[in-house]
Amino acid sequence: MASINDIAAPASTLSIRAENVTRHYQMGDATIRAVDGVSLQIATGDFVALLGSSGSGKSSLLNLIAGLDRPSGGSIVVQGSDLAKLSRLELAHYRLRTVGMVFQSFNLIPSMTVQENVELPLRFAEMERPQRAKVSREAIERVGLAARIDHKPTQLSGGEQQRVALARALVNQPKLLLADEPTGNLDSKTGSGIMHLIDTFNRTLGMTVLMVTHERTLAERYARRLIFLADGKLVGDEPNIPTREVRA
Numbered sequence: 001m002a003s004i005n006d007i008a009a010p011a012s013t014l015s016i017r018a019e020n021v022t023r024h025y026q027m028g029d030a031t032i033r034a035v036d037g038v039s040l041q042i043a044t045g046d047f048v049a050l051l052g053s054s055g056s057g058k059s060s061l062l063n064l065i066a067g068l069d070r071p072s073g074g075s076i077v078v079q080g081s082d083l084a085k086l087s088r089l090e091l092a093h094y095r096l097r098t099v100g101m102v103f104q105s106f107n108l109i110p111s112m113t114v115q116e117n118v119e120l121p122l123r124f125a126e127m128e129r130p131q132r133a134k135v136s137r138e139a140i141e142r143v144g145l146a147a148r149i150d151h152k153p154t155q156l157s158g159g160e161q162q163r164v165a166l167a168r169a170l171v172n173q174p175k176l177l178l179a180d181e182p183t184g185n186l187d188s189k190t191g192s193g194i195m196h197l198i199d200t201f202n203r204t205l206g207m208t209v210l211m212v213t214h215e216r217t218l219a220e221r222y223a224r225r226l227i228f229l230a231d232g233k234l235v236g237d238e239p240n241i242p243t244r245e246v247r248a
C-alpha cells in the first residue's frame with residue numbers, strides 16, 4: 001500500500017528504503033530483537049545521523065544496510081538494489097561498489113602499507129596495477145596523507161589511520177558512506193578533522209552519509225536529519241540544521 005513517504009519521495013531520489021526491517025538473534029530460549037520493525041527512507045545526498053543508547057540496534061541496522069548481514073524480515077533497497085534478492089556474489093559486488101564503510105576501530109590490515117590498504121578494494125574490483133596506483137594515490141591525497149603513503153598502520157596516529165580507512169572507503173567512488181562511530185576512538189580535535197572530511201565528501205561528491213553515533217552534539221553539528229532508535233525501534237526522526245553551518 002502506498003504511504004505518504006512514497007508520494008513525498010520518488011524511488012529515483014532515494015538512496016535507502018527500508019520496510020519493516022527486523023534482525024532477531026536467538027540466544028538459547030531468548031530472542032533478542034536487535035532491529036524490530038524499522039521503516040525509513042533516506043534521500044540521495046542526505047547526511048543522516050543514527051542515534052540511540054548502547055544496545056539500541058544502531059550497528060545492527062547499519063550492518064544490514066551495508067549488506068554485511070541479512071535481515072530476519074522486511075526489505076532493504078539501496079540505490080535501487082533489493083538486498084534480499086541479491087546472490088552472495090551480487091551482495092559482495094554491492095559491498096564493493098555501492099557502499100563505503102568506516103568503523104570506530106579503523107579495521108586496517110597491519111601488514112600492509114597505507115597505499116596497499118587503500119588499493120585493496122581496487123584489487124577486488126580487478127583494476128590494473130598502474131591504474132590502481134594512480135587512483136589510490138588520489139584518494140590518499142584527498143585525505144591529506146600523501147606523506148604517509150608507504151607507512152604501515154602501526155606507524156600512524158589514530159586520526160591518520162581513520163583517514164586511511166576513509167580513503168579506502170571512497171576509493172571505489174561509492175554512492176553511500178556508512179560510518180559506525182567514526183570518531184569513537186579519537187580525541188575531539190582529531191575527530192573534528194575526520195568529520196570535516198566526511199562532510200566534504202557529502203557536499204562535494206554528493207555521497208549520501210549514514211552515520212551511527214551516540215553523541216548528539218556531533219550529530220547536530222553535521223547531520224541534516226537525526227533518526228533515533230530505542231530497543232530496535234525507530235522512535236524519532238527530525239530534520240536538523242547543522243550547527244557548523246550556523247557558526248560558519
Ligand SMILES: Nc1ncnc2c1ncn2[C@@H]1O[C@H](COP(=O)(O)OP(=O)(O)OP(=O)(O)O)[C@@H](O)[C@H]1O
Nearest residue numbers: 025032034052053054055056057058059060061214
Ligand atoms: N551477534 C549477536 N548475537 C546476539 N546478540 C547480538 C548480536 N549483535 C548484537 N546483539 C544484540 O543486539 C542488540 C543491539 O546491538 P547493536 O550492536 O546493534 O546496538 P548499538 O546501538 O549499535 O550499541 P552500541 O552503541 O553499544 O554499539 C544488543 O542487545 C546486542 O547485545
